[in-house]
Structures are given as structure tokens and as C-alpha cells.
Amino acid sequence: MSEIEISDVAMRFRSRHGEVRALERISLTVPDGQFACIVGPSGCGKSTLLMVAAGLITPTEGEVLVNGKPTFEPGADRGMVFQSYSLYPWLSVRRNIEFGPEIKKVPAAERRETSSELIHLMKLDGFADAYPKVLSGGMKQRAAIARALAGDPEVLLMDEPFGALDAQTRQIMQELLTDIWQRYRKTVLFVTHDIEEAIFLGDVIYVMTHRPGRIRTTLAVDIPRPRTFETLSGPRFAELRNQVVGVIHEESLKAVESELARA
């Protein structure tokens, strides 16, 4: 069982203009094997929430529990994938993927087996010994995902992993990710501003509001799996999209109005 619980998390910053409430009383639980997506307008604090979940930022209030145990520091139980790939340029693709196992002192033969499997699954065959500089953006992110999976985390945290990719590559990556998820059934918390991406990938979608960041709506995505390219043109997909678009549009309007009111 691998479950992550975000419990009453609040995040406040002090700035020159007084206190900024970035996150307010956010609670959510991602049960074992669920793919949860957080969607929201830019600046709503969704990336901050993910950093809190990873243990990279300490929240002002609340806590993050993995399998019921509170966490205070980042650790191998919560693997993270960033938008900027952040592969280690001085390591080959294989050594990048083996970075987590290497830290955990996994024997070399076993490490190699893991990395070989992931290299194949992530369609990086032939690039095992290449340095990241020769990879395209999509390949870099596939390697970064492989690196996170090789660490065998309880929960996979993904912060707009496909945000820097072009639309075509992004679609391919989403399909690959659902396939991989179908295989490993990891518990995933996935942050994105792309509504269609969230619906395509997620079991459940949390829609976040603009400052203070709060969870405004929770939607279950009842589209059957395995999902494929055809899923995108289905009627249920369109319905869900309209629903989320409506909520987000309302929120964005509110944000603009509050900015106008402040001006």
C-alpha cells in the first residue's frame, strides 16, 4: 500500500506588501495506485503544493503523510519529476537512471537490470550510453521519468512534466505515461495547467483556485482505461472538459477582478 495524504496544509509568505496566502487549508488523499491530477491557473500555488508534498518546502501549517506516517524531509518514498528535466549532464542516460539505486547501494547487476528495463520501456533503446546533451526534450523527460521510477518511490510527484514540450510530443508522452502507469500502478500526484492532459491521465482531478490556493472542485474521471488517442474524441471527455473549463474560467475571472480591485 502506498498512499499520500496532504492534511490541512497552509502556506504563507511574508512579502513587502504584507502576507501572501499561497495555499489555504488544503487536504487531499491519493490512495494506493490512484493517478490524481491537480489543475489550476498559473500562480495558484499548485507547484508549491507539490514541493510541500515532496518535503522540499516546509508548510506553515499542516503535514504530509505517506502511508499514515508524517514526513519532515524529502526522501526516496516520494520521487519527483520536474518540468526542466534536470538530468545530470555528466552522467550517461543509464547512470542517470541508476542514480537512485546507486544511492541505495543496490548491487550493480540488479541496478543494470532495472535501468535496462526502463530504458526499453521508455523507448530510449540505443541511448543508454549517450549523454543527455544529445537527447531531444521528449527523450530527456522520458529519461527523467525513468530515473524517478528506478528509485521505486511509493508516490510519484510530477510537476508539469510535459510543460516544456511541443503539442505533438506532449500527446505522445501522455500516451506513454498512461501505458507505464497501467504497468506499474504507482500512486501519482500530477500537477498541470493543461485541462485535457489532466482528464486524459487522471482518475481524479482537483481544480485549484487562484490566491489563496484552495481546492475548489474535485472531479472523478469515469472514463474507462486503458485510455488511448481515441479517448480524446469521446463524448464523456468533452463533457468533463467543459465542466473543468467552466470552473477555471470562473476562477480566472475572479482573479482578474480582484487584481482590478486592488489596482
Place this chain on the structure above:
Amino acid sequence: MSRVPAARVATAPPVAHPRRRRGFIRTYLTPKQAIPGRARLVLAVGSFVVVVGVWWLLAVLVQNALFVPSPYQVVVTWWDMMVNLGFYNDVGWSAFRIVAGFVLAAAVAVPLGLLMGSFEAVRSFFNPPINAIRYMPASAFIPLLILLQGLGEDEKITIIWIGVFFQLVLMVMDIAHRVPDEMLNVAYTLGASRWTVFYKVFLPATFPEVVDALRITMGWAWTYLIVAELVAAEHGIGSFILIAERYLRADRIIAAIITIGVLGLITDALFAVAHRVAFPYVEKVRA
């Protein structure tokens, strides 16, 4: 293109062929546009030819070998310096001082700079004084150091140390400071401890740029050394230049200066090769 009868034009209008323009202006005067490789080589060699040519012309026009020797004379003088005046000895002394001062400066500056770049506490403590001293020219310390240390090797090495250390430490600090947070964060979420993140991610992430910084500061070290040797030294290229001036030997001065230039080029090339061999994974930003 041959003319087509009007009747046929109506049924099949001729396709307009925009001529690809490859004029001189387009090729050579488009900002930031790459030029053909051969042109680059011709220009590089050409600049050298022009410099030597102008020099030679000047020597011919002035007709005073005492003050403006020709390039040929300088080459002859250089050979004479090496064979009869033991100039290689001076080169050896200078090289020894450079290497000693530079290595001692780098040995302190690189670790301290890395610590300053990664720990705010270390940075807050060391940054203000280092930043202030950086603006004090190393050459201004020479009289003081002569008072304190005398005219020996330690004085020369200290000058180089001062000139290199204060610049290098801040450059290394900046390099360390620029290591992306996410690189470190990824390692934490893979279970790395602080120490592991430091030596397995942070340090290797800084290495290529640190070597670049060493290469740049090495060039400055030459300047400080020659100044120190010009002021007071028994051996070394700087002292050789000073003696040549007393004997009105412009040819020897020029030969010595060119020697320094060539030595600088060689060290630079060695650093460049070492960089390429040690860091084959670095993405080339510029050609």
C-alpha cells in the same frame, strides 16, 4: 529563362522562381550570421598577416632598427637571447612563479568559492571583505610586500596570489550559486543525503565552469607577474625586459613580450584541451 508565348501563359502561368540571393552583404553583414568556414580561416590568417605586414612596413619607413626593429630582426634576436643570453632561464623562473602563485591561489579560492556559493552563512561572512579587496589593484600591494617580504620568490608569488585569489573566489562562488535548485532537489527525492547531494551532484555540476574560470584567471596571473618582476627581480621575463630597456634594446623587449603572448596561448590551449577531454558532456554554447 526563355520567353513563353502569351497564349500559353494564360493556361499555365509560369511559376515565379525567386532567385536565392547570396550577395556579399547578405553573407557577411547579417548580424550573428555564421560565415563560410573557409572565409573564417582566411580572415584569421589574414589578420595575422596584416599585423606583421604593418609592423614590417613601419620598420621600413622609420629606418631605425634601434626603436623599430623589423619582425625578422626580432626573430633573430629571440634566437640570440635563447642561445647566448640564457633567456630560457628567465622564462623558467617566470613560469615557476606563475604556477606556484596560481596553484596556491586556486587551492584556496576554489574550495572557498564553492562553499560560499552553496552556504549562505559562509557567503555572508566572506563576501564583504573579499569584494572590497577585489577592487584594490594587486600591483599596488607590491611596495608593501617588498617591505614585508623582501625581494625573494615569496613576494612575487604573493602578488600573483592576491591578483588571482580575490577574482577567482568570486567567480567560483557565482558558478556554485548558479547550480539549479532542481538538480539538487531531484537527488533529495531519490533518497540522497545532504552530503551525497553535495559531492555527487553539486560538485560535479560546477566542475566545467570552474575550469573555465581557472583558464581566465591564469591569463591575469601573467599580468601581475610581469609587473612584479618589472618592479624588482633578479630573474624572470619582467626583469629581462627591464634590463633590455636600460640597454636600449627594443628588439629584445618585443621578443620577450611575444614570448609571453605565446606562452599564454599555449596555456590557454592546454586548458581548452583538458576541458574537452575531462568534460565531453558539456553542451557547446558557442563555436
